Each structure stands twice: as structure tokens, then as C-alpha cells.
Amino acid sequence: MLISSCGSATAPEPVEQIIVSEPGTEKLVTNSDGSANSQDLAAAGEAAFAICKGCHVVEPGAASTVGPNLHNVLGRKAGSVEGYTYSEALAGSDIVWSEAELDAFIADPQGKIAGTNMVAGAVSDADSRAAIIAYLAAQSN
Template identity: 60%
Template sequence: MHRNAFLAASLLTVMVTACGSAEQPEVVEQIIVREPGEPETAVDPAGNDGAVDLVALGEDAFQICTGCHVNEAGAPSTAGPNLHGVIGRTAGGLEGYPYSDAVMTSDIVWDEASLDGYLADPAGYLPGTDMLAGAVPDPDTRAAIIAYLASTGE
């Protein structure tokens, strides 16, 4: 009995020591340049497989938007307009959605740059907008969401 307790204690000591001894990998920043038309990818911060699908990350990140928006062809708008096909759409151009006057008179045609500015600070980018609670402060998250929206356009 005493021998089993000693063995168990020794094994536990080895396991605990092994868990804390691994070195942490060095974080390396990379800039990836892509040619027009190539799929957008981002470097996986964990270093797995070199790159991650930015569209897949954006689909996951878009979940923060689903309280107000859908991104499905033909689906009815909810609290916010349906964002399917938003890239290239004139702001306020989705038929049947009651946009604010600020959006309707903005003359914005949504592209990656305008969506980035709007998602970073909706009321600052377009004063008078009804979207007051949808800011996405992290630029990487915004880029992923925009890549996802662009991938689902018509």
C-alpha cells in the first residue's frame, strides 16, 4: 500500500513538472501580399498550417452581428438590413428596409473600405445612422467580417 502511494506521488510530480516546462513559441508578425482575385487568408496566430481562411474566420465573427442582421439570399431583414450582397450596394438600397435619412442620403456605395470605416465607428462614419450598437473595434475582426460578406455577394 505504501509503495503504491509513493508510485502515485512520483508519477504526479513528473506529470506536473512536464506540464510547465514547455517553451512558449516566439510570436512573429507577417505581412502577406496577395494578388487581386486570390482568396483572402490571414496568418494563423497559433502558427498552425501557415494560414487560416479569412472568410471562415469572418463567418464565425459575423455571429456578433446576427442579433440584428442576416446574410442569406432572399431572407427577410430583421432589426437591420439583410447584408447578403452588400458589397457594391448603394447604402439604403435594399428594397423594403426602413433606413435612416442619414443612410438614404449618404451616396455611399459599400465596398471594403467604407464597410471598414462604418463598422469601426458607425455613428462617427455616418452621423445620424440608426446603427448605434454595432461597432467592431478590432481591425482584424472587421477584415474577417468584410471578407465573409464579400464572399457571399451575388
């Protein structure tokens, strides 16, 4: 088996790639099954996340605002941001935030966790939720 030499001390610095495209030629890259490419989804999700931004930050280490910091939320135990005061309902929910759990919560926070303090920000459109979740998944380092 060939061991990759990536990461050796002599590897060149990564060069920033600038992609120039003619106006109007941009198109959504899709996977072979026709679903949107996850990078494009994350980009769409950044725009859709605007409705969450009034209450949530995603920058690593940033202080929580109205809601808890959502950096690295995927795979995180619900109610576990240090220094943030959660509702008892959310803190005691025993949820680990998978894509499916996030989808259900964002669709209907109160329906998913009765008594949560997240009283706004529900997103009824499934495509928007998928994009937001892809964006959140990308906010992990």
C-alpha cells in the same frame, strides 16, 4: 488562343471534395506576403459575424430583421434594400459599400454616418473587421 471547354454539356458533375487532416496539423494558409488567405479570412469572419447576426441576415432574399439584409452588400448602394426603412442619414449618404467604406462604418457607425440607426455592433479590432468584410464579400451568390 485555346478556348476553354468548361461548361460543355458533357462536363461531369462536380464531386464534393472531402479533405481529411490529422488533428493538430491544420494551419492557416497564408499568401506569399504573409497575409491571411481570403478563404481563411472569410471563415474567421463567419465567426466574427456572430455579433452582427443579432440584427442582420445574409441569406439571399431573406426578410430583413433589425437591420437590412446584408447579402451582396459589397458594391451595393447604401440604403437600397427593398422594403427596409433606413434612417434618413444612411439613405441619403450616397455611399457605395466598398471594402474601405464598410471598414470605416463597422469601426464607428455613428462616426461614419452621424444619425444612423445602427447604434451597436461597432468592431474596434481591424483584423476582425477585415475578416467580417471577407465573409460579407463571400455572401454574394
